[in-house]
Amino acid sequence: MAADWTLFARTRGGVELEIADGRRLWFAGAEFEDDVPIDGPSKSCHVADAEGDHVCLLDHLHSFQRVDNTHYRVDGGASTLLNPGAAPPPDQYTLRLHADFDRPVATAGAVFYAYNGVHDEDPAGGAEVYAFENGVSSSWSHAVSVSSHLALADQPAASSHDWFICVAQWPSAAGVRTARFKAVVPYT
Secondary structure, three states, rough: OOOOEEEEEEOOOOOOOOEOOOOOOEEOOOOOOOOOOOOOOEEEEEEEEEOEOOOOOOOOOOOEEEEOEEEEEOOOOOOOEHHHOOOOOOOOOOOEEEOOOOOEEEOOOOEEEEEEOOOOOOOOOEOOOOOOEEEOOOOEEEEEOOOOOOEEOOOEEEEEEEEEEEEEEOOOOOOOOOOOOEEOOOOO
């Protein structure tokens, strides 16, 4: 069965940028060039190209901050309870994972996490990553490896699926920190 997977990041202005061809998320301080203090939080989220240059120059991504396990801030706003019935507006997310299949499939047991880019069990060294699924989650998940992940909602049979994921990331040690994101989506 053929499946086409696409990862998008959404800007505050509503533009979706495809994360492909070496593009990556860049979590920063108030601006793209600003460092994030150890134990953060990051205050802005951007897209960078393979060379590390800023792609979303005038229209940055939504930036999520983890206040505590059940509260978030988006784009520096007020602390808000993470509640599926009162989620951020559907157009506010960090990533949209999109899948197109050649026939309807159902998904069950899908997960999203960050890791060191080599082994799924190994967390990204010196990086803290938390995530929630917009409109679904009632708390943040410490999404740092395949065994510590965000569980994504099961979806009924369809030929197209989307998951809207909000991510907060910051360093837990000095220096540049790199994490790779991965989604594992079983389907039938």
